[in-house]
Amino acid sequence: MTDALKMIFVNLPVADLEKSKAFYTALGFTNEPRFTDDTAAAMVWSESIFLMILSHDKWKSFTNRPIPPTTSSEVSLALAMESREAVDAMIDAAAASGGTADVNPVQDHGFMYGRDLLDPDGHVWGPFWMDPAVASGEATPPEVAA
Known part of the structure; x- marks a missing residue:
């Protein structure tokens, strides 16, 4: 697979699909209607990053593992921001x-x-910004500098 085809689809269970679609739209995601129905919605962050929000019933069709309570933390999903x-x-x-x-x-x-x-279902998202010179390796983070 070439790098151009590498993509990530983050799948998350949600209690209320419409509420979650509205929430993620407010954060800047866009809905991809070709992959959206009354059980799931594809929310696009970039050309290579998609969020699939799935109703609990849809989620349970993929796994028999329990849906964690909204008070737990399994992952923190970090999103690079421009500023x-x-x-x-x-x-x-x-x-x-x-x-x-x-x-x-x-x-x-x-x-x-x-x-x-936290989104309405307790999923942790961490928007962050990093100085482009540090991110590209042109500069060293201050606490790493000798």
Whole structure:
């Protein structure tokens, strides 16, 4: 498989599909109607990153493992953002759309900034920004510099 074909589909169980579609739309995802029905919705973040939100019944057709309670944390899904302001805007949109802002302490290291939110089903998302020079390897993060 070439890199051009490498994609990620994050699958998450949701209690209310329509509420979750509205929530993720408010965060900047777009719905792909070709892969959306009354049991699941494809929400697009980029050309290579898709979020599949699945009703509990649909989720249970893929696995017999239990759906974790909304108070647990299995993963934290980090999304690179173009600026610190974009991180803050996503957190604000989450709080205004049924999510919970800043469920963990804000991480501000100067060259990297991140905040965490919960979606309505308790899934943790961590929008973050990193100085492009550090991300590309052109610069060293300050605490790593000798």
